[in-house]
Amino acid sequence: MTPPTPTPTPTRSRTRTAWAAAVLLAVTALPASTAAAAADTSHVEGRLPSGAAYMMDVPAGWNGTVLLFSHGYTSGPANPAQDAPDAATKTLLLEKGYALVGSSYATTGWAVTDAVPDQLAALAAFTDRFGAAGRTIAWGRSYGGLVTTAIAERHPDRIDGSVALCGLVQGGVANWNNTLDPAFAVKTLLAPGSDVPLVDLADQTAATEAANTLTAAVDSAQTTAAGRARIALAAALHNIPVWNQPTQPRPAATDWDAQQANQYDAVKGLLKIAAFNRRQEAEVRAGGNMSWNTGVDYAKLLGRSSVRKEVTELYRKAGLSLTADLTTLNRAPRIAADPAAVAWMSGTSSFTGELAKPQLSVHTIGDALVPVQTESALRRAVTAAGSSALLRQAYVDNAGHCTFSPAEQLAALHTLEDRLTTGHWRGTDPAALNSRATAADPTTPTRYVPYRPTPYLRPYDLAHPADRR
Structure with missing residues (x-):
């Protein structure tokens, strides 16, 4: 990259x-x-x-x-x-x-x-x-x-x-790159026809609208086996753990459904908190978009994820091709960063x-x-x-x-x-x-x-x- x-x-x-x-x-x-x-x-x-x-x-x-x-x-x-x-x-x-x-x-x-x-x-x-x-x-x-x-x-x-x-x-730069990836996966796989901006957010209103749109897509996807597998893939790109709130039951090592159910709320939380509203505020400080996914191979990223096994099992259970979805992610139009914004985030954070x-x-x-x-x-x-x-x-x-x-x-x-x-x-x-x-x-x-x-x-x-x- x-x-x-x-x-x-x-x-x-x-x-x-x-x-x-x-x-x-x-x-x-x-x-x-x-x-x-x-x-x-x-x-x-x-x-x-x-x-x-x-x-x-x-x-x-x-x-x-x-x-x-x-x-x-x-x-x-x-x-x-x-x-x-x-x-x-x-x-x-x-x-x-x-x-x-x-x-x-x-x-x-x-x-x-x-x-x-x-x-x-x-x-x-x-x-x-x-x-x-x-x-x-x-x-x-x-x-x-x-x-x-x-x-x-x-x-x-x-x-x-x-x-x-x-x-x-x-x-800072690593944080915003890692926050971009699950949002990119949700938009690409669960809201492919959407024009939701992932970066260069105009203001907090635009950020909230974008978060609401993708959160609704996640809610809809959670009702199907294929959608749940794709949510798990998005979670894996952020290394969201399968037990992430003290109030959640701690799932068994092979209870893939319980693991994904725990990640579902965390993916929505990421979209509502960091991926849009906090990003917009940080972009204002940086003077533009400080993250990118140009050159990123999402198949390789998944291969290094802590929860990759869960993803492969949920895709198998849903009868869905993980290879096809990873190809879709890798072929989707990419997001380039603003060099000055990266310089600011790198220099300060x-x-x-x-x-x-x-x-x-x-x-x-x-x-x-x-x-x-x-x-x-x-x-x-x-x-x-x-x-x-x-x-x-x-x-x-x-x-x-x-x-x-x-x-x-x-x-x-x-x-x-x-x-x-x-x-x-x-x-x-x-x-x-x-x-x-x-x-x-x-x-x-x-x-x-x-x-x-x-x-x-x-x-x-x-x-x-x-x-x-």
């Missing part, structure tokens, strides 16, 4: 002068008073010069570690600051003496160009008010995992290590794989929105960049996006802390992680398991020149 050539990799760190100015600006945004969130916790809220809100929580017995939390994708209009992944985990962290800080980002949506400087400005404001931390750990969930990894790569001087939870660690500080990346195995295979993409980039000794990855046996227990999140944090203290990774195996989780919070589940994700289907990073040829 011949994707456009992006602009050069972004600068890895700001100058001392620029950061001194950022600290000065952050100081001017500090509130006049501190409200007490609890008897032994100082709670601070304020606003940065960018307009982003921030919050800080510092226990009276601060242990010297500050956790910089990057929240996930927010579509607005509400745009609150967050300094922890959830209320239960926040309570445990404060009880254990951690200081917490996080900003809202100045804008909502695919806001990485705001999120990274806003997070670092919030950290500077924290330092000015409470003093220098003995240790600073960046962490984040979902889109916040992308923000955290961007901070880890570009500003390693500002942190000691990082934890990415259910993160978009495959980077893709990764070099160059880590200077330790990172632990954790994923649930049943994530449909950000499939666990993103971890394979991260490993690919980090290995190519020669930073693999600094990365460890761990997996939680649960369905859903970011469905971690407080115990599991604290175990990840403590494992990174152990690496920072000793200079060596240890206790990253599931048994050790579960032991740490139980010790941190015996009241919530501990489900770390041995796991090795299949390859990410459309990788793109700045460590592989061939991705950008």
Whole structure:
């Protein structure tokens, strides 16, 4: 395939002068008073010069570690600051003496160009008010995992290590390419006469109309064996797992119908959330369409999918030719990217794989929105960049996006802390992680398991020149 050539990799760190100015600006945004969130916790809220809100929580017995939390994708209009992944985990962290800080980002949506400087400005404001931390750990969930990894790569001087939870660690270009493929399959196979645009969406109204049209096609297809097989094929091109919500029954290994039924809702969710409305917002930022399927062989993609066996069995059961449908996909008119939009997405939201500080990346195995295979993409980039000794990855046996227990999140944090203290990774195996989780919070589940994700289907990073040829 011949994707456009992006602009050069972004600068890895700001100058001392620029950061001194950022600290000065952050100081001017500090509130006049501190409200007490609890008897032994100082709670601070304020606003940065960018307009982003921030919050800080510092226990009276601060242990010297500050956790910089990057929240996930927010579509607005509400745009609150967050300094922890959830209320239960926040309570445990404060009880254990951690200081917490996080900003809202100045804008909502695919806001990485705001999120990274806003997070670092919030950290500077924290330092000015409470003093220098003995240790600073960046962490984040979902889109916040992308923000955290961007901070880890570009500003390693500002942190000691990082934890990415259910993160978009495959980077922006890879994310949007992988989101295009299932939508392309749905349109081509289930709505072949439709003129639904998959890219270059005019506005949010057009995005919603396109999502509704293809969702209706999926609903109709679900009523026939052939339609269900084709939905499974679309799901396979995104590596949508066969168990992807905690409320779903976990299907048996050969219960193809139950597996597809679980994927059906996830395919509709992908169309309603990411494939159109979020894409349209990202296209506005990028200045055009940042993804493509020119040169993609969908037969080869299916061959590498984690759920290819399910697809072949459902096609066989329906009496439908999988070869014919793959040929139809490969012969359908392709979508080319806007080179400038790819350059923007690559420059702001893709990764070099160059880590200077330790990172632990954790994923649930049943994530449909950000499939666990993103971890394979991260490993690919980090290995190519020669930073693999600094990365460890761990997996939680649960369905859903970011469905971690407080115990599991604290175990990840403590494992990174152990690496920072000793200079060596240890206790990253599931048994050790579960032991740490139980010790941190015996009241919530501990489900770390041995796991090795299949390859990410459309990788793109700045460590592989061939991705950008």
